[in-house]
Amino acid sequence: MRARLHQIICVAALMIASGAEARVPVTKLERVEFLGRDYVRLRDWARSNSFSFAWVAHGEVVRVNAGSVTLVFRADSRAVEVNGIKVWLSYPVAVRGANAYVALVDMQTSIEPVVFARKNSRLISVVALDPGHGGKDKGYHKGSVEEKKYTLLLARELRSQLERAGFSVVLTRDSDVRVALADRPAVAKRRGAHLFVSLHFNSTSVGSDTVRGAEVYCLTPPGGRSTSARVGVADTHPGSRFNDESVLLAFCIQRALVKEAGLEDRGVRRAQFEVLRAAAMPAVLVEAGFMSHPDEGAKIRDSAYRRELARAITSGLIEYKRTVESANYRDR
Ligand SMILES: [Zn+2]
Incomplete structure (x- = not known):
C-alpha cells in the first residue's frame, strides 16, 4: 500500500x-x-x-x-x-x-x-524478460555459485509477479541454455514484446567486500558517452530511437530497487551492450546487486530476497506504464 x-x-x-x-x-x-x-x-x-x-x-x-x-x-x-x-x-x-x-x-x-515524460500511445502489455547468460556462459561464478542460475530464478519469480499484475511475459530462455546475445532482442520482437528487460547480477574483483548495490543500464545515446568510458562518442543503433522511453524505464526500475528493495544506488547508467543496441523496443539491463559482495551475494541466493527484488522491478514497470499513459506533455 x-x-x-x-x-x-x-x-x-x-x-x-x-x-x-x-x-x-x-x-x-x-x-x-x-x-x-x-x-x-x-x-x-x-x-x-x-x-x-x-x-x-x-x-x-x-x-x-x-x-x-x-x-x-x-x-x-x-x-x-x-x-x-x-x-x-x-x-x-x-x-x-x-x-x-x-x-x-x-x-x-x-x-x-x-x-517531462511524454504520453505514449504505444501499447504496454507484453514484457520480455532476458535472464542473463546460460549454458556454457555461466556469467559470474565462484565455486558452485553461478550467475546464470540466479538470473533465471529471478526471471521466473518476476514473471509470476508481472502476470499477477496483468502483464503478459515472455522469456528469452527458460532453461539452462546458451542464447546468443543478438538473438535475445530478436526473440522478444518475434514474440510481440513491448518492453525488454535483461536481468543480471553484478560482480567486481576490486573491493568486493564493499562494492554493492543496483545499476540499471540503457543504451548510450548517439553523441553521448557510456558511463564507464572516458573517451569516445556513441553511434546511432536500432535501439537509439527508444532512448526517451528506455531512460525513463531505467529510472523507474532503479528508483524502485533503491527506495523499495533498499539497494544502494549506483545509478541509471549508459552502455552499448549488444542486447540494448539491437532492441526493437524500449530496453534496459538490470544489475540487481553484486554477487561478489559477501552479504549481498548471500541475499541473492535466497528466494525470499529475490521475491523482494522482483516486487521492486514489478513496481518500477507499473510506474513506467502509468507514467507514459498519464503524462500530459506531448509537444516538444
Ligand atoms: Zn551478467
Missing part, C-alpha cells in the same frame, strides 16, 4: 513538471561551448521551465526544483540526482563563476525524458 502511494506521488510529480505549457525547448536556449561540446546554462533551463535555481554550496552544488521534482547537480560531476536517484550523464557539469552548465545532449537524452 505504501509502495502504491509512492508511485502515485511520483507520477503526480512528473505531471506537475510536464504541465509547464510555456516552456522553451532546450534547443532554443543560448549555447556555450566547452571542450568542443554544446552546453546550456542551467539557470536558463530552470527559468524556461519555471524551476527555481539555487546554489546549495556555492560553485559546487546546485539545486533546481519545481513542485516535487528536485534535481541536484555537482560541479565537474557526471552524476545528477533526480528526486534522490542517481542518473549518470555523458558529460560533466561545468561551473564558471556563478553559472552551472549542462551538456545539451544530456538535457535532451537524460534529463528531459525523465522529468
Whole structure:
C-alpha cells in the first residue's frame, strides 16, 4: 500500500513538471561551448521551465526544483540526482563563476525524458524478460555459485509477479541454455514484446567486500558517452530511437530497487551492450546487486530476497506504464 502511494506521488510529480505549457525547448536556449561540446546554462533551463535555481554550496552544488521534482547537480560531476536517484550523464557539469552548465545532449537524452515524460500511445502489455547468460556462459561464478542460475530464478519469480499484475511475459530462455546475445532482442520482437528487460547480477574483483548495490543500464545515446568510458562518442543503433522511453524505464526500475528493495544506488547508467543496441523496443539491463559482495551475494541466493527484488522491478514497470499513459506533455 505504501509502495502504491509512492508511485502515485511520483507520477503526480512528473505531471506537475510536464504541465509547464510555456516552456522553451532546450534547443532554443543560448549555447556555450566547452571542450568542443554544446552546453546550456542551467539557470536558463530552470527559468524556461519555471524551476527555481539555487546554489546549495556555492560553485559546487546546485539545486533546481519545481513542485516535487528536485534535481541536484555537482560541479565537474557526471552524476545528477533526480528526486534522490542517481542518473549518470555523458558529460560533466561545468561551473564558471556563478553559472552551472549542462551538456545539451544530456538535457535532451537524460534529463528531459525523465522529468517531462511524454504520453505514449504505444501499447504496454507484453514484457520480455532476458535472464542473463546460460549454458556454457555461466556469467559470474565462484565455486558452485553461478550467475546464470540466479538470473533465471529471478526471471521466473518476476514473471509470476508481472502476470499477477496483468502483464503478459515472455522469456528469452527458460532453461539452462546458451542464447546468443543478438538473438535475445530478436526473440522478444518475434514474440510481440513491448518492453525488454535483461536481468543480471553484478560482480567486481576490486573491493568486493564493499562494492554493492543496483545499476540499471540503457543504451548510450548517439553523441553521448557510456558511463564507464572516458573517451569516445556513441553511434546511432536500432535501439537509439527508444532512448526517451528506455531512460525513463531505467529510472523507474532503479528508483524502485533503491527506495523499495533498499539497494544502494549506483545509478541509471549508459552502455552499448549488444542486447540494448539491437532492441526493437524500449530496453534496459538490470544489475540487481553484486554477487561478489559477501552479504549481498548471500541475499541473492535466497528466494525470499529475490521475491523482494522482483516486487521492486514489478513496481518500477507499473510506474513506467502509468507514467507514459498519464503524462500530459506531448509537444516538444
Ligand atoms: Zn551478467
